[in-house]
Amino acid sequence: MRKVIFDLDVLRSFVTGMELGSFAKAADRLGRSTSAISAQLKKLEVQAGAPIFRKAGRGLALTEAGETMLAYARRMLDLNDEAATAIQGADLEGWVRLGLQEDFGETLLPEVLGRFARAHPKVRIEARVVRNAELIERVTSGKLDLALAWSDGFRTAHTDRIAEVPMCWVGPAHGAIHWHADGGEPLALASLEAPCLLRTIATKVLDHADIGWRISFVSPSLGGLWAATAAGLGLTVRTPLGLPDKVRLLTLGEAGLPPLPKLDLVLHRAGAEANPATERLASIMLQAVRQTVDATPQGRVLADAPDYEPVTA
Numbered sequence: 001m002r003k004v005i006f007d008l009d010v011l012r013s014f015v016t017g018m019e020l021g022s023f024a025k026a027a028d029r030l031g032r033s034t035s036a037i038s039a040q041l042k043k044l045e046v047q048a049g050a051p052i053f054r055k056a057g058r059g060l061a062l063t064e065a066g067e068t069m070l071a072y073a074r075r076m077l078d079l080n081d082e083a084a085t086a087i088q089g090a091d092l093e094g095w096v097r098l099g100l101q102e103d104f105g106e107t108l109l110p111e112v113l114g115r116f117a118r119a120h121p122k123v124r125i126e127a128r129v130v131r132n133a134e135l136i137e138r139v140t141s142g143k144l145d146l147a148l149a150w151s152d153g154f155r156t157a158h159t160d161r162i163a164e165v166p167m168c169w170v171g172p173a174h175g176a177i178h179w180h181a182d183g184g185e186p187l188a189l190a191s192l193e194a195p196c197l198l199r200t201i202a203t204k205v206l207d208h209a210d211i212g213w214r215i216s217f218v219s220p221s222l223g224g225l226w227a228a229t230a231a232g233l234g235l236t237v238r239t240p241l242g243l244p245d246k247v248r249l250l251t252l253g254e255a256g257l258p259p260l261p262k263l264d265l266v267l268h269r270a271g272a273e274a275n276p277a278t279e280r281l282a283s284i285m286l287q288a289v290r291q292t293v294d295a296t297p298q299g300r301v302l303a304d305a306p307d308y309e310p311v312t313a
Contacts, residue, residue, distance in 0.1 A: 004047050008080055010040040011073040014052075017041075018062075018070060044069070071294050078287045082119060093122045094277035098285075099138055099147035102222040103242040105129035108148075108292060112285050123277045132197055139268040145278045148285065151264035152197045158269040162286060163293040165239045167198060167260035169250040172230050179235075181256030186212035188234035193220050201261065202237040209258040239263060241292060265289065 017026035017037065027034045045052045052066040062070060100109055109127060116125065128135075128144065135147040140156055151161065171177050179187060187206065191199040206213045216234035219225045229236045230246035237260065240249060250257065267282065274282070 004049075006047060006073075006076070007040075007043070008077065010044050010047075011077055013037050013040045014044055015070065015073050015077060071291075074287070074290055074294075078291075081283070082115065094275050095124050095126070096275075096278045096281050097126045097128075097143065097145045098281060099128045099130060099135045099144040099149075101132060101135065101149055102129055103239065104148060105222075105242075107242045108285070108288055112281070112288050115284050115288075116281055120277065120280065123281075125281070131192070133195055136268065139270055142270055144268075145270050145274060146282055146285070147268040148289070149266055149268060150197055151266045155266075156268045158272055160267045160269075161264050162267055163265040163289060164262045165241060165265055165293060166262050167201065167237055167239055169254070169257050169260065170229055170236045170238050170243065170247050171250050172232050173246050173248045175232060177235070177250070177255045179255055181209075181211050181258075186214045187257075188216035189213055190217040190219070190225055190228040190234035190236040191215055192222070192225055193218055198237045198263070201263075205258050205260055211256075211258065265293070 013023070013026055013030060013032070016029060017023035020026050020029065023037050023041070024034050026032075027037045030037075041052065048065060048069055050065040051063050052069055053060045054063045054066075055061075109129065113125060113127065116123070128138070130138075132149050132152065135144070135149045136154060136156065138144040139147045151159075179185060181187075189199070189202070203213060217225075217228040219228060225236055226244050226247055228234065230244075235250070235257075236247075243249070252259065267286065269282070
């Protein structure tokens with residue numbers, strides 16, 4: 001069987017178009033004509049040996065093969081760009097102040113810092129893992145250069161929506177859930193201290209479903225919340241990202257609980273322009289987020305339907 005060697009320029013056009021939500025915008029960004037981008041995508045489908053896009057209403061969506069291709073394309077481009085930056089940017093220096101939500105402190109942060117430090121050992125990083133409200137305050141006051149946070153609808157002057165992640169009910173990993181919506185008892189909720197965006201959303205959903213609830217446990221940290229949930233003190237609400245083994249996602253409709261909405265993940269920047277070290281760290285962090293969200297059930301890196309006519313199978 002002949003081995004297929006994918007063209008990185010073609011993959012970059014594909015990924016850029018999906019991330020911008022438009023291949024016309026990708027053509028502008030990459031300095032190509034829209035017909036050239038279209039030809040590249042047709043070439044990609046021929047090389048892949050399967051349709052990449054399918055009709056979805058008036059627009060288009062990725063096929064299963066397209067989803068797989070997108071994930072691999074990102075990984076191939078990430079590795080290519082990391083190699084180029086490590087060689088060409090070996091003398092990069094400076095200081096970057098990064099903030100993240102607690103959900104990413106133990107999972108995403110070590111990977112991001114490790115990749116960045118290997119490529120740019122002369123750059124110093126100050127990282128803070130704190131709650132949403134503090135992240136936004138620190139970015140707007142100039143105390144952080146970058147902040148990865150959940151969106152409550154507030155946008156700083158320089159905010160990018162980068163992913164959409166499902167919210168889920170979470171319970172102990174072991175043992176049955178002894179509460180049911182039809183039982184007449186209020187739902188015991190374990191929560192972070194107020195203000196807590198996910199708690200606010202969850203209680204509104206419960207109120208709308210006419211399900212009673214009570215706060216049974218409050219923690220200032222995510223570690224305390226996991227411990228209380230694992231011990232059965234109450235159910236909680238988070239996303240599938242960064243869950244420890246001692247808790248589990250409840251299945252859709254389990255215990256009669258109502259479905260929860262999706263949550264936007266955003267990147268706040270302190271300014272429109274940043275130093276090269278900050279831009280490079282932002283790039284590595286976005287790559288890691290995409291890989292994490294792509295591996296999450298129902299998670300989605302944000303991009304609208306592409307303006308491209310697929311090859312007919």
